[in-house]
Amino acid sequence: MTEKNIAYLRTSEAPTLPPPASEVGIRGWLWKNIFASMADYSSVSKTINSILMTILTVGSALFLYWIIAGLLDFTLFSATFSDPEGVKREACVVNAGACWPYVQAKWYQFMYGFYPAEEVWRVNVAMFLLAVGIAWLVFPMPRRGLVAALMLTAFPIVSFVLLNGMPIEHDGDLGKVFAGVWFPLIVAGVVGAGWFLARDGRLGEVAAAVAPILLMAAALFGLFAFLPLITAALDIALGTEVVETNQWGGLTITLVVAIAGIVASLPLGMLLALGRQSNAPILKYTSVIFIEVVRGIPLISVLFFASAMLPYFLEPGVDFNKLLRAMIGVMLFSAAYMAEVIRGGLQAMPKGQYEGGMSLGLSYWQQMRLIIMPQALTTVIPGIVNTFIGLFKDTTLVLIISIFDLLGMMNATLTDPTWATPTTAYTGYLVIALIYFVFCFGMSRYSVYMENKLHRGHR
Amino acid sequence: MSEQVQENAPRGGMTVSDQVAIEINGMNKWYGQFHVLRDIDLTVYEGERIVICGPSGSGKSTLIRCINALEEHQQGSIVVDGTRLTSDLKNIDKIRSEVGMCFQHFNLFPHLTILENCTLAPIWVRKIPKKEAIETAMHYLEKVKIPDQANKYPGQLSGGQQQRVAIARSLCMRPRIMLFDEPTSALDPEMIKEVLDTMIELAEEGMTMLCVTHEMGFARQVANRVIFMADGQIVEQNEPEEFFNNPQSDRTQQFLSQILGH
Numbered sequence A: 001m002t003e004k005n006i007a008y009l010r011t012s013e014a015p016t017l018p019p020p021a022s023e024v025g026i027r028g029w030l031w032k033n034i035f036a037s038m039a040d041y042s043s044v045s046k047t048i049n050s051i052l053m054t055i056l057t058v059g060s061a062l063f064l065y066w067i068i069a070g071l072l073d074f075t076l077f078s079a080t081f082s083d084p085e086g087v088k089r090e091a092c093v094v095n096a097g098a099c100w101p102y103v104q105a106k107w108y109q110f111m112y113g114f115y116p117a118e119e120v121w122r123v124n125v126a127m128f129l130l131a132v133g134i135a136w137l138v139f140p141m142p143r144r145g146l147v148a149a150l151m152l153t154a155f156p157i158v159s160f161v162l163l164n165g166m167p168i169e170h171d172g173d174l175g176k177v178f179a180g181v182w183f184p185l186i187v188a189g190v191v192g193a194g195w196f197l198a199r200d201g202r203l204g205e206v207a208a209a210v211a212p213i214l215l216m217a218a219a220l221f222g223l224f225a226f227l228p229l230i231t232a233a234l235d236i237a238l239g240t241e242v243v244e245t246n247q248w249g250g251l252t253i254t255l256v257v258a259i260a261g262i263v264a265s266l267p268l269g270m271l272l273a274l275g276r277q278s279n280a281p282i283l284k285y286t287s288v289i290f291i292e293v294v295r296g297i298p299l300i301s302v303l304f305f306a307s308a309m310l311p312y313f314l315e316p317g318v319d320f321n322k323l324l325r326a327m328i329g330v331m332l333f334s335a336a337y338m339a340e341v342i343r344g345g346l347q348a349m350p351k352g353q354y355e356g357g358m359s360l361g362l363s364y365w366q367q368m369r370l371i372i373m374p375q376a377l378t379t380v381i382p383g384i385v386n387t388f389i390g391l392f393k394d395t396t397l398v399l400i401i402s403i404f405d406l407l408g409m410m411n412a413t414l415t416d417p418t419w420a421t422p423t424t425a426y427t428g429y430l431v432i433a434l435i436y437f438v439f440c441f442g443m444s445r446y447s448v449y450m451e452n453k454l455h456r457g458h459r
Numbered sequence B: 001m002s003e004q005v006q007e008n009a010p011r012g013g014m015t016v017s018d019q020v021a022i023e024i025n026g027m028n029k030w031y032g033q034f035h036v037l038r039d040i041d042l043t044v045y046e047g048e049r050i051v052i053c054g055p056s057g058s059g060k061s062t063l064i065r066c067i068n069a070l071e072e073h074q075q076g077s078i079v080v081d082g083t084r085l086t087s088d089l090k091n092i093d094k095i096r097s098e099v100g101m102c103f104q105h106f107n108l109f110p111h112l113t114i115l116e117n118c119t120l121a122p123i124w125v126r127k128i129p130k131k132e133a134i135e136t137a138m139h140y141l142e143k144v145k146i147p148d149q150a151n152k153y154p155g156q157l158s159g160g161q162q163q164r165v166a167i168a169r170s171l172c173m174r175p176r177i178m179l180f181d182e183p184t185s186a187l188d189p190e191m192i193k194e195v196l197d198t199m200i201e202l203a204e205e206g207m208t209m210l211c212v213t214h215e216m217g218f219a220r221q222v223a224n225r226v227i228f229m230a231d232g233q234i235v236e237q238n239e240p241e242e243f244f245n246n247p248q249s250d251r252t253q254q255f256l257s258q259i260l261g262h
C-alpha cells in the first residue's frame, strides 16, 4: 500500500467525545446491567428472552427483598436488645424477634464451654498467640519462616499447657523438675542441630526433605518434654491447675480440632500424594489403601467407633483422651482428602519440570520440595482451602461423641429453661452460623488473595 | 576413530583433545517391544562439537537423553567422563551435574525468578554459598546477554530469552559437556539467531557439545562432526563439508535434499 491509495487521511487527532449517556452514571449502569436485557422485543426469540429475564429479575429481587426484610425484622425491628431487670425469658418472650440478651448471657459458653471462669485467661492468651501468629503469617511481615516454625512447634506445646495446665506435684518432687529441665534441653539441642544440618543440606537429601516432619515430630515429642518445664514455670508463677478436656467447649474446641486437622493435613497429605505416585509398590499401595479406606467411610462413623467401640478393645482402666481420639480421627480424614487434592496438582505438572530438575542433578526430594510441590500446591490452592473449609465445618461432628463444640454448646444452652422463648433457638443458630461464616469466608478470601499473589508474574 | 578426530581437529581455532568425554558401546534401547536405539557406538572427545540430525522419530532425542540418564538403556555401555552409567543413583546424580542439558521447551521453573532458576542447582547440588552462586549466575547471564532480566519470571521473557536463560542455568553448574535437544525448534525465526549465537560462542570456548538440530548453517559453522541417524541407528557420520557435499548413503542424500529444500 502506498499513500496514493489512501482516500482519506486524518491529519489531526480525533477529538475526544464524552461517552454516550447510556455508559455513565447510575442510570447508565442500571440500564446496561439490568434493564437492557429485558427490553429487546425485536424478534420472537428475543421477546421470549426478554420476558424470561424480566421474570427472573423480578423474582430474584422479590426473593432478596423477602430475605433481607425478614432478617432485618428478626434481628433489629422486632428484636429484644436488653434485659435491664434481669428477668431473662420474660424480657424476650414479649417480642417476636431475636433475643439478644440470651446471646449475651451465653456468650461465655459459646466461646469456652464449661471452662472455669477464673482460668479462662489461659484460653484467651492461647487465642491471642494464635491470632498474632496467623496475622504474622498472613500479612507480609519479616521472618515469616521463623514464625511458621514456632507456630508449628512451640505454639502447640504452649497452648496445650495453657489450655490443659499440668501442675507439678507440690510434695517436693524436685527430681521431676530436674528431669523437666534436662530432657527438654537435650531434645532442643538435637532438634537444633538437626535443623541446622538439614538446612544446609549437610545431612543429605532425605534428611533435608523430612526436616519439616522431623520438626513436627519433635514438637509432639517436645510437648511431653517441655511440659514439666513450662508447667512448672506457670505453676510457680501463676498457680495454674488442670482443666480436663471434658470441660473445654464452644469455639475453643472447634478451633483446637480444626487447627489440628488443618496443620496436620498438609504435610501428611503431601506425603500420601507422593506415596501414591511412587514406583515403590509397598509405599504406593499403603497410600492407596489408606486414602481409599478413609474416603470410603463417613467421619461420623469413625468418631462413633472411636467413642463407643474403642473401650471394648482397650484394657479396662486405659483411658485414651476422647478429644485426642477425635483430633486424630479428624487429622487422618483431612490428610486423605488433602492427598487427593494435592495429587491433582501433581498430575497437572508437565513432565518437563521433572526433567529440568533431573538434568541439573537435583535429587528426587529436592525436585519435589523446590520445584514440583511449590507449583503443584499453588495450582490447587482453591481445592486446599475448600478442604480446609469443609474440615472446619465437619468438626461439629464431634458432637456425636459428646464433645461440645461451638454448635454443640449452643444446643446445650437451649435446654436452659430460664431462657426458653420461641425465638431463642433461632437467635442462637443465627449467631453460630455467623461465626462459622466469618471463619470460612475469611479463609476463602485469603485463598483468593494468595492465588492472585502467587500467580502474579509467572505464566 | 582417533584418526578421524585427528583429521577433524584443527577447525576455526577450536581444538579437540584426545581425551574421551563420552564413550558409547553397543548400546540398545527398547520402549516396551519397540526397538528405539540399535547398536549405537559413539566416542566423543573433549572439545568436540557434534551435530545430530535425522528424520523425526529416528531416536535422536532418545540418544542424548540416555547420555544423562533421563532415559535408561537396556544393553551396552555408556561411559561419561570416566563414570559408567548404571542404575546406581550416585553415579547418575554425578553425571547429571557434570552434563548440562537444554530442552526444546526450555523447562525453566516458572515459579522462580531468572536468577533463582540459575542459582537453584549450584546451591542445592553443588552446595555453593548463595552469594557466590549469585555471582556465578550473573556472570553467565551477562554472557548470554540478559543480566537485566535477572529478577523477572520466565513467563515474562520471550522464547529466545528463555532459551538463553536455560543455557545460562546449565552453565552455572559448570558442566564439562552440554547436550542440546532441538534448542531452536520451538522458537520464532527472529529469535533463532540469538540462541545460535550463544551456542556458537560456547563452542568457540571449547565446550564439548552434542546438539540435535536441523540448523545446517550452525552445523557447518561450528560442528566438527555431523551424525545422521535413521531408524534408531547411526547411519553416517562425517565432518560437515564432506557430510553435506558428499553424503554416502541414500538415506542421507534423501534427508539432505528434503531439509536443504531441493
Ligand SMILES: Nc1ncnc2c1ncn2[C@@H]1O[C@H](COP(=O)(O)OP(=O)(O)OP(=O)(O)O)[C@@H](O)[C@H]1O
Pocket: B031, B034, B036, B054, B055, B056, B057, B058, B059, B060, B061, B062, B063
Ligand atoms: N516414552 C516413550 N514411550 C514409547 N515410545 C517412545 C517414547 N519416547 C519416544 N518414543 C518413540 O521412540 C522413537 C524415537 O523418539 P525420539 O523422540 O528419540 O525421536 P526424535 O528423533 O527425537 O524425533 P523428533 O525429531 O520428532 O524429535 C519415536 O518413534 C517415538 O515414538
Ligand SMILES: [Mg+2]
Pocket: B060, B061, B062, B181, B182
Ligand atoms: Mg526429538
